[in-house]
Amino acid sequence: MNAINKPVNIVDVTYAQTKASVNTDALGMREMQQRVFEQRDAQHLLVKAPPASGKSRALMFVALDKLYNQSRKKVIVAVPERSIGASFASTALTKQGFWADWEIKDEHNLCDAGSSAGKVDAFVKFLEGPDAVLVCTHATLRFAFEKLAPESFNGAVLAIDEFHHVSADTEMSRLGALLRDVMNGSDVHIVAMTGSYFRGDSVPVLSPEDEAKFTPVTFNYYDQLNGYEYLRSLGIGHHFYQGRYTDAIHEVLDLDKKTIVHIPSVNSGESTKDKIEEVGRIIDAIGHVESTDPDTGIISVRREDTGEIVRVADLVDDTDQKKRGDTLHYLSRTASKERDGVDIIIALGMAKEGFDWPFAEHALTVGYRASLTEVIQIIGRVTRDSPGKMHAQFTNLIAEPDASQGEVKVSVNNMLKAITASLLMEQVLAPNFNFKTKKFDDDEPAKKGELKIKGFKEPSSDRVKQIVATDLNDLKATILQDDTFARAAAGSVDAETTNKVLIPKIIREKYPDLTEEQVEEVRQQVVVDSVIKNGEVREVGDKRFIKMAEKFVSIDELNINLIDSVNPFQRAFEVLSKSVTPSVLRLIQDTITSLKIEFSEEEALALYPKIKTWVQVNGKRPDLRSDDPAEKRMAAALLFLQKLKQKREAEKAATEMGEPS
Numbered sequence: 046m047n048a049i050n051k052p053v054n055i056v057d058v059t060y061a062q063t064k065a066s067v068n069t070d071a072l073g074m075r076e077m078q079q080r081v082f083e084q085r086d087a088q089h090l091l092v093k094a095p096p097a098s099g100k101s102r103a104l105m106f107v108a109l110d111k112l113y114n115q116s117r118k119k120v121i122v123a124v125p126e127r128s129i130g131a132s133f134a135s136t137a138l139t140k141q142g143f144w145a146d147w148e149i150k151d152e153h154n155l156c157d158a159g160s161s162a163g164k165v166d167a168f169v170k171f172l173e174g175p176d177a178v179l180v181c182t183h184a185t186l187r188f189a190f191e192k193l194a195p196e197s198f199n200g201a202v203l204a205i206d207e208f209h210h211v212s213a214d215t216e217m218s219r220l221g222a223l224l225r226d227v228m229n230g231s232d233v234h235i236v237a238m239t240g241s242y243f244r245g246d247s248v249p250v251l252s253p254e255d256e257a258k259f260t261p262v263t264f265n266y267y268d269q270l271n272g273y274e275y276l277r278s279l280g281i282g283h284h285f286y287q288g289r290y291t292d293a294i295h296e297v298l299d300l301d302k303k304t305i306v307h308i309p310s311v312n313s314g315e316s317t318k319d320k321i322e323e324v325g326r327i328i329d330a331i332g333h334v335e336s337t338d339p340d341t342g343i344i345s346v347r348r349e350d351t352g353e354i355v356r357v358a359d360l361v362d363d364t365d366q367k368k369r370g371d372t373l374h375y376l377s378r379t380a381s382k383e384r385d386g387v388d389i390i391i392a393l394g395m396a397k398e399g400f401d402w403p404f405a406e407h408a409l410t411v412g413y414r415a416s417l418t419e420v421i422q423i424i425g426r427v428t429r430d431s432p433g434k435m436h437a438q439f440t441n442l443i444a445e446p447d448a449s450q451g452e453v454k455v456s457v458n459n460m461l462k463a464i465t466a467s468l469l470m471e472q473v474l475a476p477n478f479n480f481k482t483k484k485f486d487d488d489e490p491a492k493k494g495e496l497k498i499k500g501f502k503e504p505s506s507d508r509v510k511q512i513v514a515t516d517l518n519d520l521k522a523t524i525l526q527d528d529t530f531a532r533a534a535a536g537s538v539d540a541e542t543t544n545k546v547l548i549p550k551i552i553r554e555k556y557p558d559l560t561e562e563q564v565e566e567v568r569q570q571v572v573v574d575s576v577i578k579n580g581e582v583r584e585v586g587d588k589r590f591i592k593m594a595e596k597f598v599s600i601d602e603l604n605i606n607l608i609d610s611v612n613p614f615q616r617a618f619e620v621l622s623k624s625v626t627p628s629v630l631r632l633i634q635d636t637i638t639s640l641k642i643e644f645s646e647e648e649a650l651a652l653y654p655k656i657k658t659w660v661q662v663n664g665k666r667p668d669l670r671s672d673d674p675a676e677k678r679m680a681a682a683l684l685f686l687q688k689l690k691q692k693r694e695a696e697k698a699a700t701e702m703g704e705p706s
Contacts, residue, residue: 053624054282055467058270058474066098066272067430073141076272077264078103085110087260089228091208092238093515094264096425097403100238101132104204105147107236109138111202112177113145117234118200119171120178123186125207128400130156131377132206133180148178155181165189172197183220190223195230203227208239209418225255235259240425261515266428266473273430279474280438281424281467285445285625290315290411291326297440298330300348300355302407305390305426307397308361309412314455315444316412324361324391331355331389341379342372343387356385360392376402384433397422403431408439413459417522420466421473441467445629446636457636458528465525468614473518475578480570483603498573499604502566509566512556520571524551525614539655539675540612544572546648569605575613646689652682 066076074082077094081103084090090107094100104122111117122133134154136147151157153171155164164181168189171179181189183205205224227233237259270276286293290309298304308323309315317323328334332348332355344357358372358380373395380386381401390396390405397419405427414420427437441463446456476494483497491497504510512520524530530547549568552559559567580591582600590597593611622630656679660666667680 053284054280055464056281056471056474057278058280058471059278060271060273060276062274062277063272064274066269067274069141071142072106073138073143074103074106075099077269078106080264081262082106082110084260084262086115089235089259090237091256091259091261092236092264093261094238094240095266095269095428096240096422097429098240098264098269100240101206102136102138104133104206104236104238105136105138106143108178108202108204109143109145109147111234115234116200117202118177120202120204121186121198122178122180122204123183123206124156124180125183126395127156127182128373128377128395129206130154130180130182132401149180150176153179155179155185161185161188165192169193172201187219187223190227195226198227198231198233200232202234202236204236204238206238208237228255228258240421263515265477265518267476270428270474271476275432275434276428276430276437277435278437279428280436281470282439283441283443283463283467283624285443285629287445287447289317290442290444291317291323291330294327294409294411294442295330297409297442298327299407300331300350300388302438303388303402303404304407304409305392305396305402305405305423307408307410307423308391308393310393313412314459320361320393321364324359327391328357331357340371341375342368343375355388358387358390360390360395396426400426401429402426403429404434405429406434406437409442410440411442413441413443413463414466417466417469417526421470424470439470445625446632453632453636457633460633462526465614469518469522469525472521472575472578478574478577480573496577496600496603498608501573501605502562502569504566504570506563508559509563509570512567513570517570517574520552520555520567521575523555524548524571527551539652539678540610541655542648542651542678543612544568544609546645546651548572550645572613573605573608576608576611579613649682649685649689652679653686655679656683 069075070079072082075098077098077100081090081092085107092100092103094103108117108120108122112120124130124133133147133149135149138146152167153176155167161184164185165188168179168181168185169192172193205220224235228235270279284293284297286296294306298306306327308320308327311318311320328344328346331346332350333346335345335347335354337344342359344359346355346357347353348355358376360369360372363369376387376390381403384404387402390402396402408423408427410420410423414423424439427439443460443463444456446453446460479492479495480501480503481491481495481497482501482503483499487497504513527547530543530551545568548571549564552564552567552571556564556567576593577591580593583590583592583597589600591600591603592598593607598607625633656667659676659679667676667683669677669680669684671677671680
């Protein structure tokens, strides 16, 4: 019954288990928390760190210092949903060596059940009263702010968890407008925390002027996972199905793994439009329902294959809010601490950001997720370190495009975007390198974590250094979310055009303040970092080789021209091509080809030297009807340039005819 098909992994990473990110110092602080605490005097602090790195406790350390040593009177912690409030419950920090405890009274935990009006009144009363700490939802903060002036936050510390919910578009985001008003109208101290700084859309979290006011602290995914004690490896993969997902889910639902199943939104193409029925079918794939606990809502299901009981939490059925509240309470208070408390959680909009179930090993997500932020948050649910958990797995169950249906383009686009989300995660999860220019007479060996590349342009300004140090993954997210780039990465555009035309175009749009020289420095950093992180490295004797464009090249011989000739994201699509049938692959390729990428003059001119070489080698012009997408692309570029030349000549002739004799 439960024959598991191993998902086709695009990402397989193994870590060193150094324990560096989980060991604590004399004050009870882990590595990331130490970095944040070093910047505790900053008025505006931006903490970018992955799920499970300890951001909530880092906030406690900083907030207590601001209360005791920086003359702050109040601390307000705002979280996106009620279930996350438990992360900021009273904590005895002195037991681990800190000099104060984090204490919050029950009446100031506004994440418990209750009316929004009552919570707003409690918020206002807190600001006027003597107590120091309050936890509420983003919504309560917004509603309370409607009754308050910005100066009400004088003397306060405002901590915003899951900061990517803020948006620089203040028309779109009331939280963004609130933040700007409070920053401009009070002396408030702000601690902003996020596991993924890029949003699901193209709107930045902060405007460049506001972001410049923040002191950033970055702790990357690789540092976090490499420093764990138990978790050794992580896989990110895809499994494709036809028909209804409920008929295929048993193929990847491993009942021996602690699993979170996220079913698709009722508005998506993967949904059957009956979420309750979908949960029932998933439970049927497990076995037969034996009982439901009246106090916790946990469903006991007897497996058909082994006869063992599987404990299932249903967070989808919202017809009985009390029942769901009891289940959430049980998950946060009991199941998060007891390994046998629950085995499978089925959720729709819940159990994503901030949800704490350390034992979770497998995140099984049905359907493409439009937001890279959401993908990272879901993966973060299974990357917590926990005894007995050696491997964490994210599986995306995706519908294969079907030629008989009218939504082929939508299906292919969804598939491409799911793959690009995996590509971003591969970049995020890999170790960071420090790239240097290799000079002509440079015989000095590279330091650990350093790579020397001939022709590489190092950052020449503080602005470029800052982008490289703190924004590189955010920039890659912007690039990968670009529709043109997704199709280019799938092979419909050659590598050099992708690297030298499309990527710099996106960099210019994201950072309009950069000079052309700075754009080129950032471009090289993005391309080199992406190619190196995607490359397979092998050691032979005392030499290291990296695989690029199907060849192994000595790392000592790397040069920027060679790297620019590689599509940094091609390998993922090669994995995709091996995991679908030839007919489906052909359908995907045809659809990509039909989604015509318009040329710019710059792009076509960049291709022209390659076209001339192609003509010399093949003895003919490239053919628009070729099966080779690269040849078709060159043929289209040549046609574009011919039409452009004709247009210019016609304009010139018209101008000359119109000139007086």
